Amino acid sequence: MVLTDRVKRFFGKKKSATEAASIPLKIVPRDEHSVSRSQISDAALKVLYRLNNAGYEAYLVGGGVRDTLLGLNPKDFDVATNATPEQVNNLFRNSRLIGRRFKLVHVVFGREVIEVATFRAPHSDADSPKQASQGEQGMILRDNVYGNKDEDALRRDFTVNALYYSVADFTVHAYAGGWDDLQARRLRMIGDPETRYREDPVRMLRAVRFAAKLGFTLEKATEAPIRELAPLLEQIPPARLFEEVLKLILNGEAVSTLNLLRDYRLFHALFPMAAQAMDQDEYALKLVTNTMTNTDARIRAGKSVTPYFFLAALLWPRVRELQAELEANGEPAYPAMQQAADRALAHQIRTTAIPKRLSIPMREIWELQLRLLKTRSRRTKELLSHPRFRAAYDFLLLRNESGEDLAEYCEFWTQMQEQYPVEPRSERSSSDDQPSDDRAPKRRRPRRNNSNRRR
């Protein structure tokens, strides 16, 4: 197949036009792949058919195709089309235009959101900086130049994410060797990896997430620049990093994700205090690893996981250290804990944001750690009905398992719960008392000004 000049230009100076022209598109017919409509949500099918019926091209792309081919359940379904965001928006009453830097449309079906993106073209096609702009170091600041499907494929991150499924003829269109990479379980960046990471440093986090979640190996050239470029994550807004952190930790493979993040020095850019503590202190490493092991076990068992619990664990070594310092300087225990929490959180949110709805219960867990040591208090029974008691108790067990000597307190509170079994609420696990919105990174209901997302 012959690619357009614009596509060839995208590949830049490093590749000759002949090489660029040979970038393959493999069309896999229905009887040679395993994607069937029964695996695609009704909502996604509705979007695809409505777009097709209105005369537009529309494909299922990304994780929806990749995961289905791998026999996994996709987390969500994404659609790519040649209709502009405005045209898509006009076609679906239940849709919203989202984002400025990367405009797209969310079509909302109850709790399910189908993300519809218009085919993107290289920035050399831009007519004005309103459509496309890049920062000094190559970071993409605006990405709204529309193109065709071939061009769009080259703007996607990894080859296994450049797979397009059509409900018009049920073929899968695999670009840039994505089909072979999927069979070989290999993650390969499309184009020049360094350039693509500079355009959007979050792609480094995505590389690690997909490698861990899918058990794929990072192809050499894709892996090579990551350690050196990891500090570029500092340029990413903390709110966007927070969204990525949820996806990283709640993907069912938090332990291997964490190992890869540390290995590639990416973890330091996300959680500098936790990273430092884990490098220096066996206890911190154990605490965080045990937390991630529990998180994975809960997700595998189909249970929900609340981010405040693992976030509380990530920051705990530093909070505990600060609290001890303040106490040593004469501050009473409780105010010392509050100040330690203030400082640790203030420092943390400069890199990865933590919304208030999570930092409030994090503080509660930390503060309750002090109250759980007061086993002679007359108010021990009262504490059992504290809304955060169960989380704080689980946290105490975790600290004990990770090397703090708290066995006596753990035993006390275990017995208290046996002696005074309480209402169903407290019998639930630490992680079950959180509104569903804070759980696994399902797509949320769209916000009007969601300009976080960027390619």
Ligand code: ATP
């Ligand atoms: P999952 O939904 O399981 O996290 P996904 O591959 O579907 O995986 P999404 O974030 O839903 O990831 O994005 C859908 C698709 O959009 C991706 O498969 C990829 O093709 C493209 N994409 C998303 N983010 C980027 C990015 N930062 N750079 C380039 N392409 C991207």
Ligand code: MG
């Ligand atoms: Mg997706």
